[in-house]
Amino acid sequence: MSMKIDLSNQNILVTGATRGIGRAIAEQLAEAGARVAVHYHQSRETAEQLVNKLENGSLPFQADLSEAEEVLQLFREVVDKFGRIDALVNNAGIAISADVESDDKAFIHSWSKTMSVNLHATGLLSKKAINHFQETGGGRIVSISSRAAFRGDTSDFLAYAASKGGVVALTRSIARAYGKQNIKAFTVAPGFTRTDMAEDFIEKYGEEYVKNDIALASLTQPQDIAPTVAFLLSGLADHATGATIDINAGSYVH
Numbered sequence: 001m002s003m004k005i006d007l008s009n010q011n012i013l014v015t016g017a018t019r020g021i022g023r024a025i026a027e028q029l030a031e032a033g034a035r036v037a038v039h040y041h042q043s044r045e046t047a048e049q050l051v052n053k054l055e056n057g058s059l060p061f062q063a064d065l066s067e068a069e070e071v072l073q074l075f076r077e078v079v080d081k082f083g084r085i086d087a088l089v090n091n092a093g094i095a096i097s098a099d100v101e102s103d104d105k106a107f108i109h110s111w112s113k114t115m116s117v118n119l120h121a122t123g124l125l126s127k128k129a130i131n132h133f134q135e136t137g138g139g140r141i142v143s144i145s146s147r148a149a150f151r152g153d154t155s156d157f158l159a160y161a162a163s164k165g166g167v168v169a170l171t172r173s174i175a176r177a178y179g180k181q182n183i184k185a186f187t188v189a190p191g192f193t194r195t196d197m198a199e200d201f202i203e204k205y206g207e208e209y210v211k212n213d214i215a216l217a218s219l220t221q222p223q224d225i226a227p228t229v230a231f232l233l234s235g236l237a238d239h240a241t242g243a244t245i246d247i248n249a250g251s252y253v254h
């Protein structure tokens with residue numbers, strides 16, 4: 001089999017594609033030939049600029065993924081515009097801090113909002129993708145989890161780590177349950193990666209704290225994550241279905 005990563009026959013929905021890891025993924029997939037449904041929440045202008053730059057029929061789609069109705073509408077709109085979806089990248093995610101010292105209301109808000117975007121939307125979009133793939137003959141799902149799913153997180157991000165653990169179990173279940181229907185599912189678990197989300201954490205804990213966790217000299221960038229996603233969606237790694245790929249600058253060997 002040729003090792004060329006060619007996604008030119010694929011329409012791929014990438015959630016949270018305006019910034020950070022999602023943007024790098026959208027750019028990488030388009031570079032490999034895919035037509036990308038660039039999902040955004042608030043960054044409309046950025047999404048529009050990105051699809052203009054990609055110049056390959058990619059289109060922007062808006063949805064607040066904390067609202068189930070909007071999740072369903074997003075999937076419907078992409079199918080309407082693209083006709084067919086070949087792959088889904090569940091990337092959009094949030095991290096709302098609240099530790100056990102927080103008042104109950106703030107803690108509940110952090111849990112429900114984090115779960116709704118990181119886990120509920122991922123589950124619902126995966127359901128819609130599976131329904132669609134059952135009609136089209138198959139497809140692939142990559143979901144972005146986190147190192148936090150495996151080693152836990154700091155005291156203020158309990159909900160975040162729990163949501164990301166859910167993503168891993170969801171992916172494995174999809175791989176087991178739907179493999180015979182030509183549906184493959186993978187998890188990518190980044191460690192600390194330089195994005196807007198990470199800046200909040202760096203501000204609070206400092207860059208040295210973060211660097212102390214990793215084996216490599218420099219912090220992971222979104223561009224260090226994106227090529228693996230293109231590879232997983234290429235068909236060259238289908239027998240790794242159900243797997244989690246850690247991309248964490250050697251956190252576990254450090």
Ligand SMILES: NC(=O)c1ccc[n+]([C@@H]2O[C@H](COP(=O)([O-])OP(=O)(O)OC[C@H]3O[C@@H](n4cnc5c(N)ncnc54)[C@H](OP(=O)(O)O)[C@@H]3O)[C@@H](O)[C@H]2O)c1
Nearest residue numbers: 016018020021040041042043065093146192193195196197
């Ligand atoms: N950065 C890290 O260190 C790190 C480590 C491990 C895993 N991850 C995971 O990687 C993924 C991407 O993270 P990132 O650091 O690239 O994030 P980011 O730079 O903060 O970007 C977040 C993206 O999610 C979208 N989004 C936020 N809230 C949303 C909502 N309610 N509904 C729909 N979309 C929403 C944003 O859209 P708008 O711009 O339109 O608002 C944006 O595109 C997340 O799942 C994150 O948990 C990140």
